[in-house]
Amino acid sequence: MISVFKIKSAIKNKVKQRKMNDQNKDQFEIRKEKLESFQSKNIEAYPNSYNKKLDAAEALRKEEGESVKVAGRIMSKRVMGGSAFCHVKDSTGKIQFYIRKNKVGPEKYNFFKEIDIGDFVGVKGELFITNTGEKTVLAEDMKLLGKSLRPLPEKWHKLQDTETRYRKRYLDILVNNDSSLLFKLRSRTISRIRSILEDKNFIEVETPMLQPIPGGAVARPFKTHHNTFDTDLFLRIAPELYLKRLLVGGWDRVFEIGRNFRNEGISTTHNPEFTMLEVYSAYTDYRFMMELSRNIISGVGEMIKEAGYEASVDLTNGWQEKNIWELMSKYTGIEFDPGDSFDELNKKADKLDIPPGKDSPEKVADRIFSKYVEPELISPTLVTGYLSKFSPLAKSSPEDERIAERFEIFIGGQEIGNAYSEQNNPLIQREIFTRQLKEKTAEPDFSDITEIDSDYIEALEYGMPPASGLGIGIDRLIMLLTGAESIREVILFPMLKPLR
RNA sequence: GGGCCCGUAGCUCAGAUGGCAGAGCAACGCCCUUUUAAGGCGUGGGUCGAAGGUUCGAAACCUUCCGGGCUCACCA
Structure with missing residues (x-):
């Protein structure tokens, strides 16, 4: 049934394709004829090089x-x-x-x-x-x-159509100067982040994107297959577990800037492949990462200013640290406490017009936070107080076992980063992984995940130094810096439905 | 996946209540040796996203599909 439909539409497309060419005929054909006439006159229309002297x-x-x-x-x-x-x-x-x-x-x-x-x-x-x-x-x-065979978009109004701008980004950056500048700024931002970290003796590494067991985050992965090994592999959802293996190996300060892949919904803030910065530093805890993230983000903010841009938010001043439970209480007017039971949480959610339900308490709390608190966090805010049980790779606070040594960075009403003191106790980590696996495999979306990453646990068993880690979503950071409304505006070739 | 909106010439856009599909840029021809959104005269260019339907008549109204945008949900 499906195939019949596909064949039909394929035939239609062939026909359409031919018609498209006919429509282009005027300008396209005229230019092709010119090209042929050049060739007949021995004029090379595509020479191999040109000794250009000056930009x-x-x-x-x-x-x-x-x-x-x-x-x-x-x-x-x-x-x-x-x-x-x-x-x-x-x-x-x-x-x-x-x-x-x-x-x-x-x-x-x-x-x-x-x-x-x-x-x-x-x-x-x-x-x-x-x-x-x-x-x-x-x-x-x-x-x-x-020789160019196709006419460029109009010089005055340029290329406006959003879809065409994304699909034919080469035309967008060619004729829309703002777009071109935005992507150059993105490039400079990443290079600035790199130099900030290198100055602090972090070394840049590359870890596998093809992984047998996707870990380091909770997300539906993309699945693929390796022919020679005849084995299923997954595109990474995070590099975390590999970077921490390097800490085990004695590399104390490492970072990676690279693509993560998550097989989930697409929205103005989500692209299936997105760029993450992850940084790990041995012998430090999450407090160190608070300082580092501030260095990175304000450093980038300064660069933006020097380049003559104005970020929509002051990234240098006004940083603050806030407790998530206090924030929720403040912005909802209802008292929240880390000790709240699932029932209590649901009751409060109900009052706040948040659907309760079978979801985990984390999701309920997160919904309340997203709706009531997140939009309020405009100047850079480090949010602490996350529960240990929902921070599987983080260490708990020695003062309060329920709370993880963790913070998330919010700027401009958006989550930009996440950091914590890294769990380095292999026995606890194994326990958490095992429990997680049970919960995950209960959901159909994760049926492909059948085992825990015991190779990672084994690495931990050799001993990992105390360490802290930080992840910053580069695309969202760029959105913040440029005031882009959609993640697609800051990704050169965002994921769009393929044209058939 | 739900709701709302959009799809007309290569590009940017007009086409109230259904009545012969338009403009500017780009293209083609002619004129023009300091223009810069150059200018003047003339010409060509369309399966109005696709398919069905209503109608004497559909770009417009209805249905379905394709693609996109926003938004909610899902999701970090």
Whole structure:
């Protein structure tokens, strides 16, 4: 039944595809014909290289009268009979060139007229200033470096359609400067985080993304299969358990920036693959990570300022530490206590218009927190007081066994990170894993998970130093820094339904 | 998965109550040697997301499907 439907729709698509091409015919076909005519005239439309001398931005810093050689994509073309102005764009910006028939001769000029917006060209010539004051290259020669067969989005309104912007991100970053800047800022942010950690003698490592038993978080994993070993593997949901194996091996300060994969819902704050920073530091507890996360986030905040951006929230000042139970009491007006039973919690939830039900108490508390407290946590807030029983990889506080040595970072009403003192007692860890497994396998979604990661427990049995760990969601951090409304705006190629 | 909204030319968008599918940019032709959203004259371009239905007549109304956005739920 399914296959019949699929075949039908596949046929429809073939037909549609052909029609799409027909629709493009005008501009696409015309450009293809130009390409063919170039080839017949022995003009190479796709040369292998070009000896570009200067980026656009560099060329613009040169003086009037100096000779420059630049290259890029033609973004605009204004022809006035025997002369024309074009803007050429490379990764550093745009520069204008001016080409004149009586300067380059009729043959070259006519060739220039064949060149389309979107084509890559190289231009050399002297700089001059136009009547309207723009530094411009007076072309002595122009070379085609790459023919474009499809028209670019419109120059004034640019590319607006959200879906097309995500699916054809190359067009988005080409014509929408804001988008291009955002992703460059993302890159710089990650590189800044890296340098902050390296300065503190953390070393960057890479751990497996293909794991036999996905651990380090609770989430539905993606499943895959390795042919040679004929074994099922999972895409990691977190690198945590591998990074802590490195602590066992004596590497005291490690971090990883990389992709995690969670087979769950997609929303404005969730992409199935997302980038996490995880940091581990031996001989420290979660207090150390409070300091470190502040260093990282305010460091990034400073960089943003230096780059001329303004983060929507002050990331340097106003940091505070708050207890989750006090926060919940404050923002709901109902007293909450870590000792609350499931029943009591449900009753309070009911008063707050939160559906109670068969869920675990953690979920109920989390719902209350998400609805009433989270949106209020605008300036950076380190939230403590999480229950040990819902922090399976964290150590409990020596003062109160019920409470984990753990905090989460909230900024701009969003969870940005999570940190705790790491559980290094192999006996306790095994017990917790075993209990978790029983609970998990009761749910159909986790039926693939049939055993605990005893390899990890074995590592712990060799002895792991006391340590603290921190995880920061990079995508959400970037959202915060740029004020992006959706995680898709900060991921170059976000997950979309494949077009059939 | 539920609710609301969107899909019209390569791009950006108009098309009240059903009556011959439009504009700007881009393209093509002509004019134009300092323009910059260049300008002037002219031309071509559409299975109105898809399929059914209602109707004398559907881009518009109804149903289903496809894709997207927001939101709730699920979920860190």
